[in-house]
Amino acid sequence: MAEAERIIGTPDIPDAEGADGAEPQQPSEDTGPADGAVGGRRRKKILVLLCVAVLAYLLDLGSKMLVVAKLEHQEPVELIGDWLQLDVIRNAGAAFSFGEAFTVIFTAIAAVVIIVIVRLARKLYSLPWAIALGLLLGGALGNLTDRVFRAPGVFEGAVVDFISPAHFAVFNLADSAIVCGGFLIVILSFRGLDPDGTVHKD
Numbered sequence: 001m002a003e004a005e006r007i008i009g010t011p012d013i014p015d016a017e018g019a020d021g022a023e024p025q026q027p028s029e030d031t032g033p034a035d036g037a038v039g040g041r042r043r044k045k046i047l048v049l050l051c052v053a054v055l056a057y058l059l060d061l062g063s064k065m066l067v068v069a070k071l072e073h074q075e076p077v078e079l080i081g082d083w084l085q086l087d088v089i090r091n092a093g094a095a096f097s098f099g100e101a102f103t104v105i106f107t108a109i110a111a112v113v114i115i116v117i118v119r120l121a122r123k124l125y126s127l128p129w130a131i132a133l134g135l136l137l138g139g140a141l142g143n144l145t146d147r148v149f150r151a152p153g154v155f156e157g158a159v160v161d162f163i164s165p166a167h168f169a170v171f172n173l174a175d176s177a178i179v180c181g182g183f184l185i186v187i188l189s190f191r192g193l194d195p196d197g198t199v200h201k202d
Contacts, residue, residue, distance in 0.1 A: 038125075046121050048130040049137065056138025060173040061145065064160040076164065083166045090150075090158035091170070107147040107155045110140045125197035128188055133195075135181030142174030 067088050071077060076087035117137045124130055143159050150157035161170040192200045 042125055045124045045127060045130040048127060049121060049124065049134040052131055052134025053137040053141065056135055056173070056177040057141045057145075060138070060142035060177065063162070063173050064142075064146070067162045068160055071162065085164045086162050087164040087170060088160065088162045089170050091161045092156070092158045107144065110144040110147065113140045114144070120195050123196045126188075126193060126195055128184065128193065129195040132181045132184040132188065135177040135184070139174040139177030139181065142172070142177070 067086060071086055072088040074088075076085040078085050114137060117133050117140075120129075120133060124133070146159040147157045148154055150160070152158070159172065159174075161172045161175075163172060163176075164170045194200065
């Protein structure tokens, strides 16, 4: 918990009038441009996060619409023999078809993940973290869209899975984005790189 609070931190706010009634400090000519450059770097990283998230979300949404329209209720399509097939199923559980009895809980978890990512974006100055969080955000939004809008009902919808490797659970592109984003975050954490761009060694 302490590590999460340290990473998320609190939003930067400009100096305001103090309790003693002193006038707020005005930025000097020396600090103004530097502050603007820092803000510009953060905006660029947030833009990268959003672009990655939108790309992951659109790829997931488009692929689900296509396979539902063309492949659902059909025989599996072999891509690499029996090793990799396209086989459309409706999954009421978590990623890779786990926990089908807890659909509402997984929907709530996805919403919480999105909120945490939005909070982290306030302190985002690292390009690798922007990519990782973008993958997580796009994947979470992709599966959350299914939870909200697909049958059997709002917040209980079944996720469309269709990538079926041999001897493994069926999954979709949103699951892949979430796993890749999570794996990248693990690597960044082991290297000591924080979302704000600082490097620390425990």
